Amino acid sequence: MTVKCRIGIDEQDEDADLERFVEQVAAAGCETFVIHARKAWLQGLSPKENRDVPPLNYARVHRLKAQHPELHIGINGGIKSLESCQAHLDAGVDSVMIGREAYQNPWLLASVDQALYQRPGPATSRHAAARAFRPYIVERLAEGARLNHVTRHLLGLFQGCPGGRRFRRHLSEHAHRDGAGIAVYDDALGLVDEERLAEIA
Ligand SMILES: Cc1cc2nc3c(=O)[nH]c(=O)nc-3n(C[C@H](O)[C@H](O)[C@H](O)COP(=O)(O)O)c2cc1C
Known part of the structure; x- marks a missing residue:
């Protein structure tokens, strides 16, 4: 069992x-917590606003x-960024969870092995990653999945690149169309020029 929570709600x-919360939950047997380092203001803010408006307090999680x-x-x-991941790990936490950035810029994850574990990453370029992912898409389609259910997670793959x-x-x-x-x-x-991207990189 793992628990993900905020540093608090409202007042x-x-x-x-x-x-008190962590002690009680740990006493019940949970050993793993992921703490979103801001409060949730349940009175007055929408879920979306609650992901941005309450101030971050990383130091509380480090403590x-x-x-x-x-x-x-x-x-x-x-x-x-992976630099801030490293900074949090250096500050003592056991792990870092990335939410929206992994979605908006999934290519970030391709550098995790190199940057944080000093070992080669899984793909040398965005195109290589996209090609490696292709058989997975074909398998899901064969099972009856819709293309967009898979590709929606890749929309940000070339974020910031020409094309x-x-x-x-x-x-x-x-991708959402029937068939x-x-x-x-x-x-x-x-539609994305691989050679041009390689030149820029
Ligand atoms: C569309 C969306 C749905 C989310 N749903 C959940 C959820 O069901 N449970 C949860 O613990 N966090 C949920 N979150 C919050 C994320 O797990 C994460 O705590 C939050 O986005 C802050 O991390 P980030 O700044 O890296 O995105 C959701 C976030 C987004 C953007």
């Missing part, structure tokens, strides 16, 4: 109440880890 005290070396404490919230918008737009416009097959994916990939 709760970020120190005493979080500590929680220092107070509970026996627990696995992961940190989450607003983390967008990235064309790739995204092609998938957005065609959309792997050719839609291949066509989308063809």
